[in-house]
Amino acid sequence: MSKSRRRESADSESKELPIYRHRSKLVDAVRENSFLLVTGETGSGKTTQLPQYLHHAGFCKNGAIAITQPRRVAAITVAQRVAQEMHCTLGKEVGYQVRFDDYTSQDTVVKYMTDGCLLREVLADSSLSQYSIVVLDEVHERSLNTDILLGLLKKKILSNPEKGRSFPLKVVVMSATLESDKLSAFLGNCPVFSIPGRTYPVDCTFGFAVGPKDVDSTGYVKEVVKMAFDVHTSERAGDILVFLTGQLEIERACDLLFEKAETIDYRYDVQDQTVDGLLILPLYGSMPTDQQKQIFQSPPPGIRKCVVATNIAATSLTINGIKYIIDSGFVKQLNHNSRVGMDILEVVPISKSEAQQRAGRAGRTSAGKCFRIYNEAFWEKSMPEYTVPEIQRTSLTSVILTLKCLGVHDVIRFPYLDRPEERFILEALKQLYQFDAIDRRGNVTPLGQLMVEFPLQPGLTRALLNAASLGCEDLMLPVAAMLSVENIFIRPGKPEKQKEADEQHRALAAKSGSLNDFATLLSVFQSCKSSDRPSSWCKENWIHWRALKSAFSVETQLREILLRLKQKRDFPVETFHGNRSELLRRCLCTGYFTNVARRSIGKVFCTMDGNGSMVHIHPSSSLFDQEGELNWIIFHDVLVTSRVYVRTVCPIRYDWVKDLLPKLHEVNVYELSSVAREEVTEDEMKKWEAKEAAKRQADPAEDITKKLEKRNNEATISDARARYLERKQQRKQNKAP
DNA sequence: CGCTGGGGG
Numbered sequence: 001m002s003k004s005r006r007r008e009s010a011d012s013e014s015k016e017l018p019i020y021r022h023r024s025k026l027v028d029a030v031r032e033n034s035f036l037l038v039t040g041e042t043g044s045g046k047t048t049q050l051p052q053y054l055h056h057a058g059f060c061k062n063g064a065i066a067i068t069q070p071r072r073v074a075a076i077t078v079a080q081r082v083a084q085e086m087h088c089t090l091g092k093e094v095g096y097q098v099r100f101d102d103y104t105s106q107d108t109v110v111k112y113m114t115d116g117c118l119l120r121e122v123l124a125d126s127s128l129s130q131y132s133i134v135v136l137d138e139v140h141e142r143s144l145n146t147d148i149l150l151g152l153l154k155k156k157i158l159s160n161p162e163k164g165r166s167f168p169l170k171v172v173v174m175s176a177t178l179e180s181d182k183l184s185a186f187l188g189n190c191p192v193f194s195i196p197g198r199t200y201p202v203d204c205t206f207g208f209a210v211g212p213k214d215v216d217s218t219g220y221v222k223e224v225v226k227m228a229f230d231v232h233t234s235e236r237a238g239d240i241l242v243f244l245t246g247q248l249e250i251e252r253a254c255d256l257l258f259e260k261a262e263t264i265d266y267r268y269d270v271q272d273q274t275v276d277g278l279l280i281l282p283l284y285g286s287m288p289t290d291q292q293k294q295i296f297q298s299p300p301p302g303i304r305k306c307v308v309a310t311n312i313a314a315t316s317l318t319i320n321g322i323k324y325i326i327d328s329g330f331v332k333q334l335n336h337n338s339r340v341g342m343d344i345l346e347v348v349p350i351s352k353s354e355a356q357q358r359a360g361r362a363g364r365t366s367a368g369k370c371f372r373i374y375n376e377a378f379w380e381k382s383m384p385e386y387t388v389p390e391i392q393r394t395s396l397t398s399v400i401l402t403l404k405c406l407g408v409h410d411v412i413r414f415p416y417l418d419r420p421e422e423r424f425i426l427e428a429l430k431q432l433y434q435f436d437a438i439d440r441r442g443n444v445t446p447l448g449q450l451m452v453e454f455p456l457q458p459g460l461t462r463a464l465l466n467a468a469s470l471g472c473e474d475l476m477l478p479v480a481a482m483l484s485v486e487n488i489f490i491r492p493g494k495p496e497k498q499k500e501a502d503e504q505h506r507a508l509a510a511k512s513g514s515l516n517d518f519a520t521l522l523s524v525f526q527s528c529k530s531s532d533r534p535s536s537w538c539k540e541n542w543i544h545w546r547a548l549k550s551a552f553s554v555e556t557q558l559r560e561i562l563l564r565l566k567q568k569r570d571f572p573v574e575t576f577h578g579n580r581s582e583l584l585r586r587c588l589c590t591g592y593f594t595n596v597a598r599r600s601i602g603k604v605f606c607t608m609d610g611n612g613s614m615v616h617i618h619p620s621s622s623l624f625d626q627e628g629e630l631n632w633i634i635f636h637d638v639l640v641t642s643r644v645y646v647r648t649v650c651p652i653r654y655d656w657v658k659d660l661l662p663k664l665h666e667v668n669v670y671e672l673s674s675v676a677r678e679e680v681t682e683d684e685m686k687k688w689e690a691k692e693a694a695k696r697q698a699d700p701a702e703d704i705t706k707k708l709e710k711r712n713n714e715a716t717i718s719d720a721r722a723r724y725l726e727r728k729q730q731r732k733q734n735k736a737p
Numbered sequence: 738c739g740c741t742g743g744g745g746g
Contacts, residue, residue, distance in 0.1 A: 071744060099746055116745040145745065248740055285743065310742055332742035345741050390744090398746090455746035487741070498739090557746090619738045641740065 014052075014085060017045030018196045026050065026193060027057040030133070034157050035190035036172045039180045041197025042364070046174050047137055048082050051110045054133060055086075055093075060109035062167050063132035068115040070143040071316060072098040079103070079112040086110075099455070100553050115145035119402065122152060123452065126406055127164030139175040139183065141315065142389035142418075148399060151415045152406065154187060178353060179386070186417050200363040202325070202370050210329060210374040212381040215349060220328045221249055223373045225256040228326050231371060232261075232278050232304060238323025238368070239305040241313055243358050245332040245347050250282045250308050251493040257306065277302055283309035283317070286486060289546065295319055314358055325362045325370040327355060329378065335393045336424060340613055341594070342638050343395050351387040352379065392420050396428035397458050401437055404444045405452045434594060434663045435462045450569070453561055455554075456484055463591030467584075468562055470576045475584045477562070478525040479518050481555035483636055483648070488524065488551065489620070490542040501542035502620075508541060509622035514581050516650040517621050518588055518636075525551060585634075586656050592634040593660040597646065599631045605646070608657075609664050618645040632657070 014020065019040070029036050040046050051065050059065060069075040079096035086094055095104035096112040104111055115136070122128065134153060136146055153171050161168040175183055177194065184192050209223040221244065228242055244250050261278045279299045283292065298321065299305040307319060311331055330347050331354065337344045350358070355372065362368025372379075391399070403411050412425055432438045435458050437448030444452075447465065454461045460480045467476035482488060491501055512523035524541075528548055531537040538545040565571075576583055589596075597605035597615055603625075607613045617624050618639060634657075636648035 114745060120746060141744090143744065246740085246742060286741090312743060314743085316743065334742075347742090484746090491740075493740090502739095554746095616738095620740095624738075637741095639739095639741075642738095645739085647741095 014045065014049060017049060018043070018198055019045040019049045022193065022195060023049075023053050027053055029191055029193055030054060030059070030170060030172060031057075033191055034161060034168065034170055035154075035187040036170075037180060037184050037187060037190055037192045038172060038174045038195065039177045039192060040174075040195035041176055041199055042360070043198035044195040046195055047078055048085065050172070050174070051135060052082065052086060055110055059132050059170075061132075063130050064109045064111050065133045065135065066118060066128075066131045067110070067112050067135040067137055068118050068146065068149065069112060070115055070138050070141050070146060072101075072114055073316065074138075075112045075114050076101070082110060082112070100557070115143055115149055119145050119149060122149070123402065123405060125164075126156075128169060129165050131169065132167070133170045133172060135172040135174060137174045139173050140178055142387075142391070144390045144394065144399065147389060147391045147417055148402070150186075150417055152408075154415050155408075158188065183417070186415075199360065200365070200367045202359045202363040202368045204359050204370040204372060206376050206379065207371065207373040208375050211378050214374075214378070215382055220330060220373055221253050222256070224326055224328050225253050225260065227371050227373055228257060228306060228308075229260050231324050231326065231369075232306065235324060235369070237304065239299070239319070239321045240307070240324045240326060241319060241322045241361055242306065242308040242326040242328075243313065243331075244308060244310065244328050245330050246310060247284045247286060248493055250284055250310065253308050254280050254282050257308070277304055279303050279305045281305065281307050283307050283313060285310065285312050286544065292317070313361065314354070318361075318364070320365060322362050322364070323366065323368045325359055325368065327358050327370060327372045327374075329355070329372060329374040329383070333393070336395050338423065338427065339611055340607075340638050340640075340644070341427065341609055341611060344638060344640050346640070349378070349382045349384075351384045353386050355379075355383065389418050391416065392418055392424075396420060396424055397431045400425065400428040401432055401444070401448060401452050401458060404432075404438060404442070405449065409442060431458065431594065435459065435591070437462075446569075450565055453565060454558060456480055456558070459591035459594065460484065461591070463587050463589075464558070464562070466590040467587040468566070469572050470574055470583065470587065472576070472580075472583050472587065473559075473562060475522060475580065476587055477555050477558050478522050478551070479584070479588075480558060481551045482521040482525055484554055485551045486544070486547045488521075488544050488547040490544055491620075504540070504542045505620070506622070515622050515626060515630075516581065516585065517623070517648045518650050519581065519584060520622060521648070522584070524548075525555070585650055585652055588634060588650060589652055589656045589660065592636070593657045594664065595635050595646075596652070596657050596661065597633050597635065598654075605633060608661055613644060615644045615646045617649055618647040621647060621649045623649045623651065 026038070038046055038050065047067070051067050054065055069078065075096045075098050079094055080090055083090040083094040088094055091103040091105055092107045094110045095108040097104050097117050098114050099117065118134070128134065136149060139146055139150065150173070156163070157169065157171060173183060173187065180192055180194070184190055207223065207227065210220050214220065224242055224244065228240055231240055242253065244253055257278070257280050261280070281295050283295050295307050296319065307313065313319065329349055331350045332345055333348050334343050334345050359370035362370055400411050403414060408414050411429070412422060429438065429442065432448065433440070435451070436445055437451050437458060439445055450465060451458060451461045454464065456464070460483060464473065464476045464480050467473045489505055492498055508524055509517070509520045511527070512520045524543060525548070528534050528537050528543065529552065534548070535545045538548060594609060596608040598608060600606040600614065603616055605615050605617065607615060615638065617633070623630065623633065630651050632652050632654050633649050634652055635646035637646070639645040639647055
């Protein structure tokens with residue numbers, strides 16, 4: 001196609017979009033209001049068109065237009081598309097900015113970016129003086145960063161819109177139609193502009209196999225397979241998309257589907273996974289990217305494609321030609337668990353709105369059908385109306401530090417669209433205090449100011465800064481990078497391959513020369529980096545090359561930030577005498593003393609936080625089954641399956657954390673909440689300090705051990721164990737016939 | 738002796 005023809009088609013295409021006839025009214029509405037809410041379903045064209053209208057109307061004279069997206073790929077692809085429509089080179093008038101990838105220049109006036117990037121920019125310039133308009137897109141997804149930006153912009157515009165600026169900032173909030181009243185009310189009853197979408201009807205039917213009683217079982221995998229096969233053998237042409245929760249489940253479902261398909265005479269030999277006109281394709285995030293791309297190819301004529309996916313297919317990837325949805329009704333979700341004081345991944349029923357979202361994936365190009373394997377009672381009793389927004393179910397430590405650094409002292413009364421539970425906020429404050437990021441009055445410390453600069457969880461940042469002050473950041477930078485990317489160890493679904501992978505991983509641990517999973521990460525990082533052919537090194541060792549590559553990028557970024565901070569401020573440098581292994585572990589202690597555990601009986605360890613949970617070392621750890629002197633450990637994260645497991649573990653000496661442990665108990669919730677609300681008096685503060693001093697007298701380990709005797713800690717284990725046994729039973733029943 | 742979704746900086 002010639003260039004002019006392409007231009008023509010892009011132009012006429014955009015004129016056909018539902019948003020086009022609202023063009024002038026939209027521009028007027030933005031001109032007249034500080035806040036505007038634009039709602040519209042997929043296909044309305046709001047993401048690509050609105051910024052162009054505003055650009056043509058001259059809004060970029062004073063500054064650029066920022067449009068935020070919750071995901072990197074979205075920011076990139078939309079920017080590419082808009083650059084094409086505006087006939088400019090990407091990075092000139094139209095550009096994008098995501099972590100590790102900045103396609104913007106002095107000329108950029110329409111800038112697509114991730115919400116996280118804009119939040120970093122707010123930290124550098126809270127008045128956002130380079131922008132005339134901020135457009136928050138996909139607000140209904142309720143990503144943590146978007147929610148925070150929403151509150152910050154509301155606060156700023158309602159209180160002092162022109163502070164630090166030569167003209168007032170405008171904010172456009174874009175969202176699906178759902179909950180538009182609530183959003184408008186939140187933004188001071190701002191006007192709502194709704195744009196019709198362009199989707200086709202999807203006919204939904206309920207199944208009968210899964211009911212409210214099945215919330216804790218995995219029996220749905222079998223049901224999903226059955227239903228997918230029914231659709232394949234009875235419905236007209238059109239591809240199938242199946243929603244399940246995780247990799248192993250998906251691999252199992254694909255195996256079952258393949259077996260079923262083999263029982264039919266009529267067969268095709270297209271690829272080894274293809275029989276009877278059914279092309280079965282798994283899809284999940286940790287899959288190699290080229291394998292992921294395979295799902296976009298249209299199947300050979302006469303063959304039906306069946307994609308078995310995680311929630312990645314709900315928003316991140318859009319597959320064309322999907323006509324049938326099979327919905328398991330479950331999702332894997334990261335929830336904050338106060339009992340362990342950490343975020344834990346668990347399988348839960350989806351919300352009704354999420355079910356509608358899944359169904360909608362069948363109606364993008366033509367009318368479709370959605371088959372839900374659960375019954376109406378499950379819909380009524382087990383599924384909430386809406387998904388609880390991320391801000392109400394994950395750890396807030398980073399977020400609260402960011403707010404504090406932005407001068408939001410009263411983090412409880414901050415304008416949240418949905419307020420997190422107060423105890424979650426207090427927990428975050430407590431952690432920040434423990435890491436010395438805020439003081440007893442809730443003010444950010446100089447250390448906290450340094451910590452906020454790093455794109456890491458606060459504990460890791462704390463350890464990294466400690467390493468820097470001891471002059472051993474070269475040990476900690478790779479470890480921090482490795483722990484902030486997805487799991488780098490590949491563990492396949494097939495048992496034979498598992499054995500092979502496990503052996504390789506054990507060899508890697510042995511190579512690091514110490515019983516320390518953090519040191520193994522460091523060793524893997526260094527070995528791969530110094531290898532001539534890093535990608536084949538990864539393959540041989542069952543390591544995710546993609547994950548390791550991103551760890552390399554993260555490490556470089558962290559190194560640069562550290563260097564910048566060192567030039568800007570005085571860094572206290574202490575000297576340390578001892579060996580490397582001890583040095584690394586001591587640094588880790590400053591960030592992980594909240595995750596200390598002591599051997600209780602046999603293989604059971606007991607955490608030293610107020611909860612005193614009983615935990616086991618995960619079998620993937622090099623410390624698994626190690627007896628002997630191993631009495632004290634720190635760990636990176638917790639996994640609740642058949643037991644409460646800790647993963648990424650290293651042995652420590654009690655001496656190293658002795659002085660830090662009292663911090664786990666000295667924080668009083670009442671005072672902290674007063675601090676958060678700016679209600680604390682000098683008198684109260686003095687009493688508090690006295691109380692803390694008294695607590696510090698006692699030996700923390702003995703103190704906790706005593707407390708534990710009074711508690712029935714078996715509950716922690718037996719809960720998890722009971723659920724596991726139930727699931728196991730369920731699996732047996734499913735296999736029996 | 739085991740089983741981690743999807744985002745983001």
